[in-house]
Amino acid sequence: MIEKDKALRADEVDVVLIGAGIMSATLGMMLKELEPGLRIAVFERLDVAAAESSDAWNNAGTGHSAFCELNYTPERADGTIETAKAVTIAESFEVSKQFWSFLIEQGHIKLPEHFIQSIPHMSFVWGDGNVEFLRKRHQALTQCHLFQGMEYSEDCEQLTEWMPLVMKGRDLLQKVAATRMELGTDVNFGALTRCMFEQLGRMEGVTLHFGQEVRKLRQEEDMRWRLKIKNRETGEKRKVRGSFVFIGAGGGSLPLLLKSGIPEGEGFGGFPVSGQWLKCTNPAVIEQHHAKVYGKASVGSPPMSVPHLDTRFINGKRELLFGPYAGFTTKFLKNGSFFDLPLSLKVNNLHPMLAAGVRNLPLTQYLINQVRQSPDERVEALREYYPEARPEDWQLEIAGQRVQVIKKDPEHGGVLEFGTEIVSGADGSLAALLGASPGASTAVSIMLNLLHRCFPDKVKTEAWQSKMKQMIPSYGQSLAQNAELLRGLRAWTSEVLGLENVVLEQPEESDTSDASNRGMAKS
Template structure:
């Protein structure tokens, strides 16, 4: 007889880990099983070298405040992204306080978030952006300067070698973070396994999903070592397998997945571990995207902390591969083309020919061209210090649109079945940074009848749940300060950890 479980989590990344950790708190008797195709958890998009590790809070990312044709701007999207990241900070802090997460230094580091632009028009834009944000409570303390010496004091590597005649401007927020989502994923799953709350099955692919007459889902499995097959029935299925989610959602045959398609974009970064170079730059510095470039390809020069060691990354350099996963196959994209999504794909493609041209230029870019892009940020960068690494695949969502026929959407799309027994994620950035917000959205759609009884526990873990921090300056200030102390984002914070967390940190 096939075993029936309460929750099947497909994909061993940060999304599944976050959902599993939350569901265990809310329903500790539920049985949870995790199925990951690769030998280890958090190896695909969550892996530390497959992303830039930015804790996306819109402190430095210009694509969350685009300029309209008339020059107008709104802070609404930036504030919304920041609100979502605060939910993640609060949950992580609660997990540190109760010992679920060990020493937070293992997955999060304080890293200033900066924006750097050059040229009169861009400087004017950045100044106006700063003026809109500086009085928003969640952006309190954001700094602006056009003075090269001030910018040098923020991070020295940006100024030497730059022409004095070049007009530049920068903003800086010291509330920024660098996050190792791979380490965080493994910590959350390790806690679940230690408590006997979840079974984790690596080297296990999900090959099919089928709705049964009793309302459960038949999850078909294949072990990658030996090719043995199996199956399990689940009352709720979460499809969080990154780029692999689209194919499985299509197999589920839920109407809500129709019309969706994916456009894969390859990422690459220049990386240096030279301690002399790394020591001269401590920030995540974002610039402005090239014309036609997707938001995920906004150039940025990042401090990256993995396993306690700092490196620098610059990029991402975009490219194209039909793979939906870094470890996928060249058939991935073609296998998801269906009659119901072909027209939206064509319409989205025709509307984004500038993106196609941009990707073509990126694919054939030489190393010298890539280094020149880096030198726009770090003028004195030396070729011998940097090497090119391949990052993770990002699958941008294409979907039906009643007016345009099809659109290319940059962001994270939550797809849920009408009866609330299945949910999945499509898309890319801001992705991992807003994992908690995504899970709360899934709760609202899939478990509305349980939310009233869950609300108190959720609020204990995430104090701002159901409210807007940015609407209350004092609440925003207190939340930022508390989470900074608990996550050890400020000096001397370790002594202020709750006893259980301090004990966990020494294990």
Template sequence: MNVVIIGAGIMGTTFATLAKEMAPDMDITILERLDRAGAGNSWAFNNAGTGHEANCELNYTPVDEEVISVEKALKIHAQFNVAKQFWAYLIKKGAIKDPQTFIHQTKHCTIVSEPSIEELQLRFKEMSAHHFFEHMRYSEDFDEIKSWIPYTMEERPRHEKMAATIIETGTDVNFGALTEQMATHAVQDLGVKIEYGTHVKRVHRSPTGRWVIEADRKGDSVQHRADVLFVGAGGGAFPLLKKSHLPFRSRFAGFPVGGRFLQAPISEEQAEYYRAKTYGKAKVGAPPMSVPHLDLRAVNGKHYLLFGPFASFKPVLEKGRGLFDYLTSIRLHDIPALLDVARDHFPLVKYLISETFKGRKSMFDELENFAPGLSKKFDWKPVQAGQRVQIIKDGDLQMGTEILVSSDKTYGTLLGASPGASVSPEVMLRCLEQLLPAIFSKEEANKKKKEMFPEDDLDALINNPDRYREIRDSVNKQLGIKTT
């Protein structure tokens, strides 16, 4: 079977690696627009690098009339622990030599002030009762919070009432470095082919039923044919879906959201002093990706502080692509959905436009509000992050991700952006199960799956504390994460 994957980011590379590990005879080619794997939204500074397992993100535990929902947090935490199993497998196999090249233990903290303290208390009560979050701690003591996250508290007035939670076993993940190393393994050890500098323009069915992929490679037109096509191209998945002529294409449109951060290089000593990702509470009307946070980042042996994100509204599908690409991806049937979103989510649209024009001074003011005195402590500069395209499904704006597979199981794609890279192995395993189910009928393939994922059943992790702890402690040891 011939499989073509569009996009060598974290999703496409993970899909290829999983498929080739389980079905070594499969012929797999990845087509990538850029000149290396993981150079798009997976690249280190195109995302916040948080290993999302719902430790600190308030938007994963919504509150409705003083009732807090933890179901989404439990699912994301379980998904991330499935992801860690796969990464631990790559370490054990020797495909990645050192976990420190892509993952670092980093405290995950949440901090709020009045009037959100009661919400954080409720969140802590509900979450710490579950075995996923049994090591979470809560405090309203100024000095204790300062010991957890000093840069956010050092120059804050002691009379300001604050509350915070902490989990010591959080992570910072360089998804670009992870993707690059996984791509090298896929090519050198598994026989996956990757063609860089290949911009796919159109996909369509041939009379024989195979997929024809038309692309531009450094000015030359090229074609590929595939029995099965998977599009993991981030925002670029939307225009290709529109050109596929699949019946469900008209149900989906894309709503692009960009972001910026303030970035500052710091020393090893300063990194050790802070070593945290600290999340606050999003402004009213802000999208989930705009929750303010102050992150320690470890990238290529150097350390940085990152603060943001500052959302922006840019009608482009991916960083480095222009307005024309987005406009040509829109079909007449998309226009009512886009107008509905503009009407129904007008506060969000207004917020994004205002954020787009936010200047350097306003960005520093927000940093000062989040961590008083910090803007003068380091050499900060604004940096452009990646571009996300949220799903508009049946006219409704959604913030998650969705796997789409054609009825004949020859075309699959992933739309959406959150929680994204953190759960990529679990999401790609589900995509593989839907798109290439024949793989799982073979004993050897399932044996390999069990080796990569000792426990991929989310319900088992959620409902069986002993099984979860067994898996957690095993993979954390492999990844260099000390379980408290």
């Protein structure tokens, strides 16, 4: 159990991490490996780590690796499939697995069964047009060795074997198709985050402060940042100074970025999207499904609303969820305030937000319709993926908040973004992470990008380069362009994490890099 507030008060520190989620945990672990002498202070407004977006019940998707998420592979106007984003995300997830494997081998986090499990990832569609899309998607993705082993089928018997709940009771005349990737995983990012913070809390020079809210921050003449922090329980206030500040507070990042006053943050706004799940309460039903089955999102819906019938492992228990159902609220955090959205409106972001709002009226209408859904309508949506679903076997659960990024655009005034974005000051002394999907699954790659942007001189040093290659053996190389490197490292991470492994065919020319050799030795 992490202490609520360690006795040492961090009034003068090197690094301040705002928010105790997966991003801050990942960055904190990386920085302590790269610079063990750093003084790091972590401030979280809630009483525990990973209680917002990183929590298993709040996270809209676990183990994103682009195997089954159809929104990562849009169809171009000429009918071909765009795979670049899917390849990037798949490679990023492999990078995350390397870092987690390193932490386990170093004894920094607990055994893998606490946070990661093998689970097939499937895409499921119906109708002629969608079946053709999925067939072309499968053909396009399997050209890349990151997706080798992905199966495709339109055969009802085969699909019934893969996902009995989805096929039982379905109209046999309905044209359906699915892809299946055995290499998929379920990741409990809440458990992973708490493991990392427990380790950070044991490290010299790291202080963890829960129930503490950062209210103000400004840069002083010496380029250090002064933060004003309030104890939410006692009302006590304190000041902390740090050379580098990371704002990784999920939906709460935008207000703090705006308070920082850095020019790079001007014009950014946020559009909050809430979510709900249907959670299965019948153990007999839960045991019949062992997969993450993703479908196609409704026209105009945000990516976080891609429907999926999702097996998860939470607190050692197998769970089954369907959703998420989207909604709208003015809160930026699940435990936030209804004034979050109106208070985020500033002179420099009002125009981009209004412009983005006008351009996304179908999304607004979609969210309104989602909020107005009746229980029967939610069950009808579930029955598209589980035809024999009974209302009494499911209960409604509130999911987490997402704040989609709105940014200035010279052509349209403002655009709504559905990815993640790092906003950093010109001097590299402050960085904020905005956005949502794919988020947690690609946290390691996102933090690597942050290190390059905010610590460019340090990254070039031999000490940092050497350590980064220890933490991430593929660092500086492309897994998407090197099949043998992927084969070796995937075998290593699968062994360390206790996961299924798909053996890739060896290419004709062998790679002799240190990373490849390490992966081969581990396998």
